[in-house]
Amino acid sequence: MTKERLQSISLEELEVLARKQGYELTGAADRAALTEFILENFKELERAEENNLAIRVEQSKYQGTERETTDHADAFPIEKRYNQTRVVFMVRDPNWAYAYWDLDNNLLEKLKKNADGDRLVLRVHDVELIDFTGSNANSSFDIPIQIDDTSWYIYLPNQNCSYILELGIISEDKYRCLARSNPIRTPRNSFSDNFPSADQGLTLNLLSGFDTFEGFGSSSGIPQRILAVHRE
């Protein structure tokens, strides 16, 4: 999955990603080397981010075996797509959301035939504190997608902020919205600035484990096995 996603982004973006993870570039960038480095780094991150305590205990409930499944996956065929033009947005953590979408068969055929000029995009709108009409977002950015893509993880710049996603098409520099998602709101990853009263709050919040709690301050890392390209 990750490898495929890495293959789908430009060499320049690969370089940026690799550098962010501490890769020291000497001479011309080699796509294979960069990919390998990033993948290796992901594995490291996964190990470092070992499951937290509650999850480890829970894991022990589900005994695993070396057994191969006896049922072939084909025993329960399910649809891949649902022949509808739709996009759904799901919040995952303060910085990342997941989007999946679908195009109805007619549209899909048309796009496939007409692949030259048209570009599919996901348009992310910051709609904090506004009643979104389609053109009044606080800010927006586009993520180019391929016709065969069906889902993507999207990095969102602001915590505690509302977003709406559009699946759209750009032809001859003109944007047309095909489907609009449900709104989502990213959670905050810090204390609110709103105090119940001037003198209270912090000490007890500190006693509530601010310094020991493992969830704090760790969200800047790149989530596991996931890559999305953030463009503004």
Place this chain on the structure above:
Amino acid sequence: MGYLSLVLHWHLPFVRHPEHPQFLEEDWFFEALSETYMPLLSVFERLQAEGVRYRITLSISPTLAEMFKDEFLQNRYLAYLDRMLELARLEVRRTTENPRANRLARMYLHRFQECRRAFKDRYRCNLLDALIRLERADLVDLITSTATHCFLPLFQVVPQVVKAQIEVAVQTHVGNFGSYPKGFWLPECGYYPGVEEYLKEKSLSYFFLETQGILFAEQRPRYGVYAPLYCPNMVAAFGRDPESAKSVWSSQDGYPGDPVYREFYRDIGYDLPMEYLKPFLPDGNVRVSTGIKYYAITGPGDQKRLYSPKAAEKKVVEHADHFVTARINQCRRLSARMDRPPLIVCPFDAELFGHWWFEGPQWLEIVLRRVAAEQDSISLTTPGQYLSQHPEQQVAQPCFSSWGNKGFAEVWLEGSNDWVYRHLHQQALRMSELVHRFPKEKGLRKRALNQAFREMLLAEASDWAFIMKTGTTVPYAVRRTREHIYNFTRIYDSLMTNRLQQEWFLEVEGRNNIFPKIDYRSCVS
């Protein structure tokens, strides 16, 4: 003076396979019965018999409650115990040369015998009655969780699912326990702002949150996690105390990781020759854990010492004392800064006790005894009792959170499991479509609609996404997800085209027979 509120969440997914003569994943339930559920019940009953007063909250997931009363699984558990008894007898014989190992083999034999006796004679194969008795004695508060352990934050876009999961849970709870649940366990403490509206609709007055769900509330919590917050609609949110959680949960720094305790990962199922184990393994060729484990944690590395129950017992007392003393000190520290008694909320997965941490039930028993003896400095309470004594609390909207890695939703939404949501959301839309199209049905069509609803709920279990992520038995989790989506879709298509294949349908209805009183009309958008 302060309060301690212990909450144990009992849950396993619905696993029941009459179509196979023996099925490995059913062992999750059987092991938990032997190692966790019955040992915990006997702790509670023993304390009750001795007149030790305690209060504890037990969240019993609807899938687990349904499995407790399922006769087919009850009989399979007895057959499982017979196999284990035979294996334990063989072990007693095999270890005669090694007196220390032999003592352990006898211990396991004795435990399996006790399990069989208690399950058949004391509980008459059904643990529900024992739980009801404890609640009637006012020692235990029983609460419920979503119908199939659905992780609600990932279903915001289909609120009919959130509603249905809560409604079926409450109905099932009332049917099984004869009492109305006052509170609710959000699976994995998965919370999103707004879910409390659905809780309020069902008169559920409180739920539990991960620490940061409280700390990052819209308004700073005045007392941290040491008092509940009311959501704006006045449903109360209780936050998990990280200090006590760490001492119990952590396998490294926590009590369960002590070198003298029993090692979870060394099981004869993996250590002994295949030839010897054959009759006791599924299909005769797949290694699984048997519950018979001879080693102590000892330390890092593979060199393990034999387990000594005596040494472990001594340590359990120490750890229980340490826990209670630490909580009393914590209360003192907190009281100095609060204008009301602090409340320390400790929620745990019940299966931590006994299954993962072998000595856990013993530890819990001593903790309950100690706290009962320390009533001047700390007392046990339940959220319901606390709220009736301290009804005035701060109002603030809690923050999206869970008790999974990093506190948000990434365990249940990542590369290995994200594919499920497209299908789960789609079937929810289709289920609502069925309700609108067939508002009043009778006979076979009604049964088909109810079965479609069951299949939808079963597919929504967070257990499958969890397993896909953590990688313990992935093919099974994938299979279960696909199977329920497939069954749902097939019923949906047949209802839409008015062509139901009866033989297939009856087989599915007989197998996935959870929630017999379900009403498909609960799934309205």
